[in-house]
Amino acid sequence: MDLTFTEPQQAFRQEARAWLEANVPKPGTLRSLDTKEGFEDHRVFERTLFDGRWSVVSWPEAFGGRDVGIMEWLIFEEEYYRAGGPRRVSQNGIFLLAPTLFEFGTESQLTRYMSKMASGEEIWCQGWSEPDAGSDLAGIRSKATKVDGGWLLNGQKTWCSRGAFAHRCFGIFRSDPEADRHRGLTYYLIDMAAPGVTVRPIGQLDGETGFAEVFFDDVFVADEDVLGGIGEGWKVAMATAGSERGISLRSPARYTEAAGKLMDLLAATSAGDVNGFDPRAAIADEVVRAYLDAEAYKLHTYMTATKVRAGHKVGAEASATKIFWSEVDVNIHQAALRLLGEGADLYEAVERGGVDLSEWLDGYLFALSGPIYAGTNEIQRNVVAERMLGLPRG
Amino acid sequence: MDFSFSDDQLELRSTVATVLGDWCTPADLHARYVGPDADLGRTKGRWSAIADLFVCGLLIDEELGGLAMDDVDLIGIAEEAGVVVLPEPLSTTAGVVFPLAASTTAGAPRVKDALERGLSATFGGAAFGAKHHKITTTVSGGEASTPRVGYGTADLFLLVVELAGDLQIHLIERDEVAVTPTPSLDLTREMATVTWSPSGTTMICSGGEASLLVEQLLQRAALYSAAELLGLCEAMLSLTASYVTERKQFGVPVGSFQAVKHHLAGARVRLEFARPALYRAAYSLATGAETSAHDVSMAKSMASDAADEAARVSLQCHGAIGYTFEYDLHLAMKRAWALSADFGDARSHRARIFDLVTAARG
Incomplete structure (x- = not known):
């Protein structure tokens, strides 16, 4: 047991502290991230973080990270909150989806998505809960139907945080209509601008639209945007849930x-x-x-x-x-x-x-x-x- | 940052746990409730078996016959003493009395002697007060009386007294004191009032040195009682989990009902988060950290809360059987209640923390 930090860790802390003190906006400068304008304010700050290579310190350098360990990540987080850093508009992507992508994603998926996620260029939302499947997630009914070169998604997701303004969505759909509960689910990476996607923002307790309902009407997702194997959606989703909890x-x-x-x-x-x-x-x-x-x-x-x-x-x-x-x-x-x-x-x-x-x-x-x-x-x-x-x- | 125990530390803990488990069964504890002398042979054998493990000298320098290890090595062993509701003062001897006495010039040779003879030790006479400690020993006509001393069966007593404004710490053998047992809820820890005569030969330190050591004494007592409390939590929750898995009502195990699950899960979560606070406090004492007062108070307040909750939900989830004298639950529950309040309860330690943190944050 040694509850002290090494010299390189202390140096890392000092470097983070100095950068954050110089770059974190004063409290109240950014508008609420649950509004359209505030969402953009927060994306601009994510870009600043990314340019300083502080947005995803534990990721590989190739995607904008510093390839540091979990202790350094915790040190960065301590300094981030100490400096009064704002809520991370990219958090669903960088904290929830990213660990799953690193574990199950293809080279092509990593190349296409990670850097844009880290820079705030693409903000991700989560498409899991449905009107009749909340805590009982295995009860989801939104469907994915196989077509040539990909899948057609149909159904409804709800309580999608950042869903009102997000660019992409990670969601689970029932790809095998015969299978029950945890089986026959597949995890998809979806473009929110694709034809057939309809977003209805939902006001939260504070009146701002922090989450949304998302309707899918024959939305096409290419085969290359299946995350993990077909029918493996539950296993992949639980990896994300572990990160979330x-x-x-x-x-x-x-x-x-x-x-x-x-x-x-x-x-x-x-x-x-x-x-x-x-x-x-x-x-x-x-x-x-x-x-x-x-x-x-x-x-x-x-x-x-x-x-x-x-x-x-x-x-x-x-x-x-x-x-x-x-x-x-x-x-x-x-x-x-x-x-x-x-x-x-x-x-x-x-x-x-x-x-x-x-x-x-x-x-x-x-x-x-x-x-x-x-x-x-x-x-x-x-x-x-x-x-x-x-x-x-x- | 490495918040883990070494393989050697885990192995030592496991070795001690095995011996404690063999020598301290629920049957041994129930015997104490029949009468304190009912099974004295087993009691003596148990302490010999513990002394043979050399754990009492774990924190003592090698030249005094100890192992020169530290509180991080000992803390898990103290948890194991809690798991079995040990009637003897293992962690009090090894973690509180011996290291404190050995840090004084007069006390060091006495600790060496006590280790050679395999003695057990306990202490009394001081408690946490509103700002500083308070002295609980009263003196009348040259004779001192120290109330609420736990483990009245011990061989050696470290006692604090204030004589004519001079704070003193004494170390006295059992045959030099009069031990009057005080009836209390937990009969396995024998509470007693100790009557004794302070003298130059029994005193190991006084004045400013004694004042510093009393704060250390209380911190050590709080730390090691916190460790025992977490062991007690583990024991109560595991007993209860087994019971609700076997006990059926409405044709199903009562543990399958969410009301029961949520009670026990809440207590398990409290235990889960009290543990790192305990280990950090042990580390702080071992390394002489400036934050040790804060860290120990945090550990004790969280352990007291965790034990209170574990006791409460364990009794509730057992139903009537848990309320009986013959079932095992009360053995751990009564020790938990006692230790939760002793050496500063959760609220008094939070009051200490408030003072320390507001002073530090300026």
């Missing part, structure tokens, strides 16, 4: 950074600031607990990263991780809103004792989606109970 979607820095600000907010709050009572007595314990959980998530991630570096594949523990980070996120923001008291529902930026109070409300709304997406936490608890504790399926 595990460490590649939610790096701990996101939470430790927010938790540190939460501790500052508590320290800046005095008796009488919150609905007329002293919050230190009533809320301090909740605040420190949220802070500790963020810190524990960071330590757990370093532990997992150590195992991954030694060749371990993340399995059921990704479900435990997903439950934990999504609840940490809600708890951090909930504690902050309690500290804000009666003013918590105001959108205007306010300040207390030199601590900026904006962004907690948006952060809270965003955090509330965590226990729902990427497989609800109820489904994850079933997985933890069955695969980590050995309880019977039922």
Whole structure:
């Protein structure tokens, strides 16, 4: 056990810190990424990141990365959140699809898609959930029918994050109408500009169109855009799901950074600031607990990263991780809103004792989606109970 | 960054776990509830078997007869002591009393002697207070009385006392103190009040040195009780998982119901994330990190919470059988309740962390 960073890792951290301090836009400069204009603002920033070779540090150099290890990726993430970097508009592509493409993709697919994904030129959305298949993903009904040179897609996908403005979509469709549930599914890489694709944006809790319904009406996808084998869609999708639940979607820095600000907010709050009572007595314990959980998530991630570096594949523990980070996120923001008291529902930026109070409300709304997406936490608890504790399926 | 244990560390842990498992069965623990002396032969044999593993000197320098290893080597062994609800003070001897006493000039030769004789050791007289520690030993007419000392069966007692404003740490053998057992919920850890006479020959340090060492004493006690708590979590959850898999109602195992699964999954997740906090705290103590107070308080608050939740859901998921005296669950549950509150409960450690973090963030 050695919980220190090597000299090259410390140098890497300094290099990232210096670049990010010079290049990350001030908070509030970029418009919401769930609006058309904000989506473009965020793509411009992705291009800046890419040009500095900071958008995908763990990828091969050929696709714009630095070919660094998982520890360096975590260091970069810590610095990214420390610098106040914006939400990544390309996250569905670079964090969810990319690990799957590296594992199952053809040379041609890697060449055609990776660099454009890394630079923000092509933003990807996820086409998995359907109106009648959410947590029960194996119940999807959208179909793929074999035609000469490719497939015709028909059906409807929903809750596609970034779907309103994305350029491409990775989705699973039923390619064998005779097969049931997890069998007979195939994973496709789809052009959102193809004829037959209709997008209907859906307003989220904050009113912005962060996700969309996508309708497919005889949409043609070429054979070369099948990811993994025909009928292998479930296996390929679960590789992505592991990434989504595990460490590649939610790096701990996101939470430790927010938790540190939460501790500052508590320290800046005095008796009488919150609905007329002293919050230190009533809320301090909740605040420190949220802070500790963020810190524990960071330590757990370093532990997992150590195992991954030694060749371990993340399995059921990704479900435990997903439950934990999504609840940490809600708890951090909930504690902050309690500290804000009666003013918590105001959108205007306010300040207390030199601590900026904006962004907690948006952060809270965003955090509330965590226990729902990427497989609800109820489904994850079933997985933890069955695969980590050995309880019977039922 | 390497957040893992070496093969040697894992092998040592596994060796100790096997011996503990052989020598400390639920039947041995139930016997303690019949009467503390009911199975004393087995108790003595058990401690001899532990002492023969040389684990008590794990943190002690080689010239004193120890193995010169560190807290990262010992922490997993302390978890295993929790798994079996060990009635003897293995981690208290090896992780708390011996390293502390050996760091003083007067205490070092006494630790060497204790290791040669295979003695067990416990401590008392100090607890975490609002800002600093508080002294719990009372003195009257030259005689000191130290309440709430765990493992009253120990051979050696490290006791803290304040005499005329002077903080002192003493190391006293069993035949020099009077041990009065105090009835408590967990009968396998024998709580006691120790009455003793502080003297120049029993004192191992005083004044400013003692003040620093009491903080270390409490940090070590918090760390190693946190380790035992996580072992207890593992024991309770694994017992409960087996039970709900076998127990059938409505024609199916009760563990197939989501209500039961979600209770146990929640507790399992708490355990999963308390572990790295424990190991980081052990590493911080081993390396003398400046953050050790923060890291230990984090480990203990998370371990106490994890154990409280594991105990609560284990009892609930067992149903009535878990509420009985004859079933095994209460053995671990009662130790978990006791250790969760001892050496700072979850909330008091979070209060310490609030002070430390706000001071550090300026």
